[in-house]
Amino acid sequence: MxxxxxxxxxxxxxxxxxxxxxxxxxxxxxxxxxxxxxxxxxxxxxxxxxxxxxxxxxxxxxxxxxxxxxxxxxxxxxxxxxxxxxxxxxxxxxxxxxxxxxxxxxxxxxxxxxxxxxxxxxxxxxxxxxxxxxxxxxxxxxxxxxxxxxxxxxxxxxxxxxxDMLRKNLLIAFLVSVVVAGMLSFILSQLIVNRLRLIQLVTRRVAGGDYTAQVEMHRHDEIGALAEDVNVMTASLAAQEREIEEQEERRKEFMANASHEMRTPLTTISGIVEGLQYGVIPEDEKMHSYDLIKSEADRLTRLVKDNLDYERLRQNKVVLKKKEFDSVPVISNLLNQLSGKADVAGDEFKLNADSPVPVFADQDRFIQIIFNIVNNAIQFTENGVITIDAWREPGEAHYKIADTGIGMTTEQVDKIWERYYKADPSRTKKSESGLGMAIIRQLIEVHDGQISVTSAPNVGTTFHVVIPDSQKKTD
The missing domain is CATH 3.30.450.20 (PAS domain)
Structure with missing residues (x-):
């Protein structure tokens, strides 16, 4: 005023x-x-x-x-x-x-x-x-x-x-103007103050934790723009709050799973060591006991490694050693390694790649990507077929891994990239951490690539990976 x-x-x-x-x-x-x-x-x-x-x-x-x-x-x-x-x-x-x-x-x-x-x-x-x-x-x-x-x-x-008369008249007009100006100033200031108070009330509600509060104001001026910014802020805080709640639920679920998975191998290792210490395990069973200790230790190592890999990828601390190589022999060798596991599940591999398929990538990380996708397909497919297609298009390499497994619903497809998520816990091995798909996506993103998935229940799932030739960017 x-x-x-x-x-x-x-x-x-x-x-x-x-x-x-x-x-x-x-x-x-x-x-x-x-x-x-x-x-x-x-x-x-x-x-x-x-x-x-x-x-x-x-x-x-x-x-x-x-x-x-x-x-x-x-x-x-x-x-x-x-x-x-x-x-x-x-x-x-x-x-x-x-x-x-x-x-x-x-x-x-x-x-x-x-x-x-x-x-x-x-x-x-x-x-x-x-x-x-x-x-x-x-x-x-x-x-x-x-x-x-x-x-x-x-x-x-x-x-x-x-x-003199003119000056007196001007003085009278001035005094009248003072009164009118005071009234106008009060009215205008109240209009502005009332709008600012509305914004103040909303910000107080936000400060109290109510992120659903919105400023109902549609004037196109500076205060209206401020109100719009406050609404954007509250909407952003509400979205962050929902995300934090979801992450907290996943964290609790992960801690419960991790605690259970760590407790099981630790209990197994502790029991076997105690048995060996007191000599209750026969000589002919000791080698088997050592194998169990190693298996459970490897299981703990994988759990820790998956979490470290994910955090490094999320914080962009992974250094890629890209080079150009033919991906077909690499995939063939990988399928040979997983053939035993596929035989147990009754699955059959089919690799469709008639000509060399060069790819510019970090070879170890490329293997990790294909391995996780194929391993995941074996895990959810019994007595089915897992088909791997590899081909080239201008400036990029394409890979499609399709299975005839149990498939997923649309809701499950939307969540598979989330950390610690398991589409079907009953079909997931106890050594799995739920980080595999999240790590795959992060690895493909650091390669400037793309990954998509289509799936239908009782039909199967198809992953499509695209890795661009970025060699010119790095020269």
């Missing part, structure tokens, strides 16, 4: 001062112009010139009495001086007129017209002295010789009174 009031008051004061100054200057200029014309008229009335050569002859003051009477009615009088600075009219200075000083006379002889205000009158007690305006105008003959000086004086007390 104070800001609005200050701006309005400053504007009114500036406009009032400028208007007063402009009006005063205009009145003064008009008065000086009028006095100058009267001086010319007086000189033309009084001066007489010779007919033969046009030189000055004499002053004729007979008609000046009439002019003086007329001008006196307008509070104007005049004085006529000759070239010797002697008074021509009036013959005796019975009326109070302006006197010409030596300095002013010197200026008049140089063709200068003098305009001044507030000449002192003979009677010092007369306060109207400051309300006079004088014009001193010189006149010359055709030989540029000074003939006469006419001094016209106007008593501008009436004009001054009018200006």
């Amino acid at each position: 104070l800001a609005f009031f200050t701006v309005i008051m400053a504007t009114l004061v500036i406009v009032g001062i400028l208007f007063t100054q402009f009006t005063t200057k205009m009145i003064e200029d008009n008065t000086y112009h009028q006095l100058n014309r009267y001086a010319v008229a007086v000189a033309e009335e009084a001066m007489r010139f010779k007919a033969d050569d046009g030189s000055f002859a004499y002053f004729d003051t007979k008609g000046l009495e009439t002019d003086a009477s007329l001008l006196e009615q307008q509070n104007i009088n005049f004085t006529l001086y000759n070239a010797d600075r002697k008074l021509v009219y009036p013959e005796t200075q019975v009326k109070e007129t302006a006197n010409v000083t030596n300095a002013e006379w010197a200026q008049l002889k140089q063709h200068k017209i003098i305009q001044k205000r507030g000449a002192k009158q003979a009677n010092p007690a007369d306060n109207s002295a400051a309300n006079t305006m004088d014009v001193m105008k010189p006149f010359f003959d055709n030989k540029n010789k000074l003939i006469a000086v006419v001094v016209t004086r106007a008593n501008v007390s009436t004009v001054a009174d009018n200006l």
Whole structure:
């Protein structure tokens, strides 16, 4: 409110001062112009010139009495001086007129017209002295010789009174404007304050944890833009809160799974070690016990390794060693390694790649990607077929791994990239951490590649991996 009031008051004061100054200057200029014309008229009335050569002859003051009477009615009088600075009219200075000083006379002889205000009158007690305006105008003959000086004086007390009245009216208008400005400032400030209070209430609700609060405001101005920003902020906080809650649920689930999975191998290892320590395990069973200890230790190692891999990928701390190689022999070797596991599940591999399929990637990470996808297909397929297609398209290598397993619902497909998610826990081996698909996606992203999946329950699942040739980018 104070800001609005200050701006309005400053504007009114500036406009009032400028208007007063402009009006005063205009009145003064008009008065000086009028006095100058009267001086010319007086000189033309009084001066007489010779007919033969046009030189000055004499002053004729007979008609000046009439002019003086007329001008006196307008509070104007005049004085006529000759070239010797002697008074021509009036013959005796019975009326109070302006006197010409030596300095002013010197200026008049140089063709200068003098305009001044507030000449002192003979009677010092007369306060109207400051309300006079004088014009001193010189006149010359055709030989540029000074003939006469006419001094016209106007008593501008009436004009001054009018200006005083104008100032009083302006003061009254100013006071009225102050009241109106105060009211307008209060109304405008309340409109803004009410809108800001609405935003304040919403921010307090957000500070209290209510991220569903929204500012209901549709004005297209700065405050409206601020309200929109607050709404965007609350929506973002609400989304983050939901994400945090989901992550917390996954973390709890993972901790429960991890605790269970760690407890089982640790219990197994502890029991076998205790049995070996006290000699309760027969000699012919000791090698089997050692194998179990190694298997359970490997299981713990994989669990820790998967978590470390995921965190490194998520924080972009994985350094890729890319090179170009033929991916077909790599995939063939990988299928040979997994053939035993596929035989147990009754699955059959089919590799469709008639020609070499070069790929530019980190070979170890490429193997990790294909291994996880194929291993996942074996895990969810029994007595089925797992088909791997590899081919080239301009600037990129394509790989499609399709199985005829149990498939997934649309909801399951949407969640398979989430950390710790297991599509079917009953079909997932106890050594699996639920990080495989999340790691695959991260690895493909650091290769600037793409992965997509299509699936249908009881039909099967197909993964499509695209890895671009980015060798030119790295040169």
